[in-house]
Amino acid sequence: MKNIISKIKPDSIAMELGLEAGDKLVSINGTEVHDIIDYKFLITDEEIVVEIEKNHGEHWELEIEKDYDEDLGIEFENSIMDGARSCRNKCIFCFIDQLPKGMRESLYFKDDDSRLSFLQGNFVTLTNMTDADIDRIIRYRISPINISVHTTNPELRKKMLKNRFAGDIFERLKRLAEAGISSKAQIVLVPGVNDGEELKKTIEDLFSLYPNLEGVACVPVGITKYREGLPVLKTFNKESALKEIMLVKELQNKYQKLIGEPFVRLSDEFYVMAEEEVPSKEFYQGFSQLEDGVGMIRILRENINKTLGALDKENKGEFTIITGASGYKELLNCANIIEEYSSNIKLKVLKVINEFFGETITVVGLLTGMDIVNALKKGDSYKKVIIPSNVLRAGERIFLDDMTIEDVERLTDCKIIIADYSGEDLIDCLNKELKEE
Structure with a gap:
């Protein structure tokens, strides 16, 4: 099924040429197309020759003149046109290894594919890449790439990733930067393993590759209750989180003076655990690390204050807002701001404990449908329930435990x-529901 076209975009070059879903892309300019990276690189020229195998077996050779970098207007059945490369590591902190049995098969797949990093922002370790793969990244200018570093100490990285080939990360990063x-870069911090002075050295090493290595995000290790047979790891607490904040702050101040930005940032969880105030809006400079949970609290506050004036104050409504333990205080504060602005709106913030993975998992994005059902049944909640989109599979209405939105609505008699x-977006959702009421 490789390179099979699934969709032709309207008014595109492909539509004008008579291409159809089910056709297969064979080559561009005589070069076989192995994956989406080949495709993106080879179609950039203004004059190209495309070989197509029609779904009935006939071969077409099409000479195309187009604008530089103009797409042909085709989509493929497989987004990368090839099988995703799985991870060869056995990281001591791997979240997938901490999943219980019986979940859907796709959740157990560990991707470690630079093509997905380029296309979707996934993080890769570079451990399953050959020198030829690195050459292709450089030749095709595949950029930017999100890289899971964790440590630049070669021996420590081998131990953390349980991969004897994982120690050359800094050399590879240096080659890409040059x-x-x-x-x-992303660093998953494990107390007593790669934090403290090890972290300081790693950050200093990575800073030597600035500006091509644009920045570093540090996130705390997540430990579920399903760790039988896995290494015993500590989690961060108030004291250790504060210690990490202070260590990193010293470096941030140094880099701020040198380059005008902090370069390394901690995810919001550290500040929540340490009961410390999150940095200012200026500190996050565009909020480019939100996928790591860096700056989510600050951007929520900024947007609530910015859009509060657009809230419909005339109509009445009652809502329950779902959140995890780490976001509870912040969402409660937002709810209070909204209620003070409009006495017609009642908001109840429901802190949901993660019973599925264990109470040590406190982020809202890892709540399951049944966690939410149980919490709603236990407490006195309003019938209109707001949940964050990141608890669902991307583009779908399905939770991690395969429950659907409709399942939760049926079991709780609530509207989700x-x-x-x-x-x-929260203000927009409230306005929409208030209008309907």
């Missing part, structure tokens, strides 16, 4: 409303 490839929890 070739002008942009990247961002999906929002992004960006602040702005």
